[in-house]
Amino acid sequence: MPKAELIVQPNSHEMSMIRVFNAPRELVFKVMTDPKQIPNWWGPRQYTTIVDKMEVKAGGLWRYVQRGADGSEFGFHGVYHSVVEPESIIDTFEFEGMPGHVLMETMTLEALPEGKTKLIVSSVFQTVADRDGMISSGMESGSNESYDRLDEILAAL
Amino acid sequence: MPKAELIVQPNSHEMSMIRVFNAPRELVFKVMTDPKQIPNWWGPRQYTTIVDKMEVKAGGLWRYVQRGADGSEFGFHGVYHSVVEPESIIDTFEFEGMPGHVLMETMTLEALPEGKTKLIVSSVFQTVADRDGMISSGMESGSNESYDRLDEILAAL
Numbered sequence: 075m076p077k078a079e080l081i082v083q084p085n086s087h088e089m090s091m092i093r094v095f096n097a098p099r100e101l102v103f104k105v106m107t108d109p110k111q112i113p114n115w116w117g118p119r120q121y122t123t124i125v126d127k128m129e130v131k132a133g134g135l136w137r138y139v140q141r142g143a144d145g146s147e148f149g150f151h152g153v154y155h156s157v158v159e160p161e162s163i164i165d166t167f168e169f170e171g172m173p174g175h176v177l178m179e180t181m182t183l184e185a186l187p188e189g190k191t192k193l194i195v196s197s198v199f200q201t202v203a204d205r206d207g208m209i210s211s212g213m214e215s216g217s218n219e220s221y222d223r224l225d226e227i228l229a230a231l
Numbered sequence: 232m233p234k235a236e237l238i239v240q241p242n243s244h245e246m247s248m249i250r251v252f253n254a255p256r257e258l259v260f261k262v263m264t265d266p267k268q269i270p271n272w273w274g275p276r277q278y279t280t281i282v283d284k285m286e287v288k289a290g291g292l293w294r295y296v297q298r299g300a301d302g303s304e305f306g307f308h309g310v311y312h313s314v315v316e317p318e319s320i321i322d323t324f325e326f327e328g329m330p331g332h333v334l335m336e337t338m339t340l341e342a343l344p345e346g347k348t349k350l351i352v353s354s355v356f357q358t359v360a361d362r363d364g365m366i367s368s369g370m371e372s373g374s375n376e377s378y379d380r381l382d383e384i385l386a387a388l
Contacts, residue, residue, distance in 0.1 A: 086244065087243065132292065168313075178323065178334075178357075
């Protein structure tokens with residue numbers, strides 16, 4: 075599948091990514107919200123991802139830990155504001171390496187013809203600088219690697 | 232106390248309000264996070280505010296209902312991402328009259344000299360239009376009425 079389209083306006087708090095998956099919406103939603111599948115696709119391949127918490131419901135907490143081959147660990151956590159199966163999730167996201175810097179994500183899945191699904195992830199950050207820092211951290215290639223892995227899982231199911 | 236300062240840049244997802252209270256930070260935090268006090272200050276005086284849920288911790292849900300004299304009701308709800316006593320709260324906020332439109336609030340309390348406290352509430356919206364709609368809904372006068380009521384409670388304590 076083609077890579078994700080990154081949408082970034084100058085001097086904005088927002089960043090969006092759009093990617094099309096070759097699988098029906100219900101299946102994409104199911105895989106993305108399955109704690110057992112997270113280690114198989116979330117994050118770059120070079121890290122081992124551990125799901126510490128993942129309660130997919132309003133008020134549920136999530137926390138993932140990425141572990142490198144050298145034993146280094148990076149934690150990420152947040153809380154679900156809403157979960158509307160199979161169409162949307164709104165949650166918060168904090169990288170524990172930058173505590174106190176939080177963004178809100180709105181994930182939407184749209185059913186397309188021929189059993190495809192469009193994923194739109196729109197994030198708003200507390201500051202424009204936080205957003206720009208996220209973009210310059212290599213987020214785009216990291217996200218695409220995650221979505222490549224998700225593509226592979228969807229193709230295998 | 233002077234009214235809140237509203238900070239709004241054109242074409243931005245963000246809106247901030249700053250207001251100074253004549254009370255120490257610990258007390259302002261305590262009153263703002265006390266479910267028993269919410270009906271005494273949250274929202275305009277013409278409404279009765281009912282606390283349906285208010286679990287002030289990460290992952291806790293909150294939901295308030297405002298009831299008018301004519302029996303009309305307006306619900307608001309969200310979830311706490313983080314609560315750091317007595318200095319900050321990050322949460323989400325959804326007006327149930329516009330379901331699916333969610334904002335993230337970062338509330339910060341700064342201790343000032345002479346036992347005063349500066350409250351900064353910075354909100355980021357999913358879209359600029361959502362922010363502009365909130366501003367044109369009379370949010371500024373509504374917030375100031377809430378903060379006037381909070382001032383009165385703090386003065387009485």
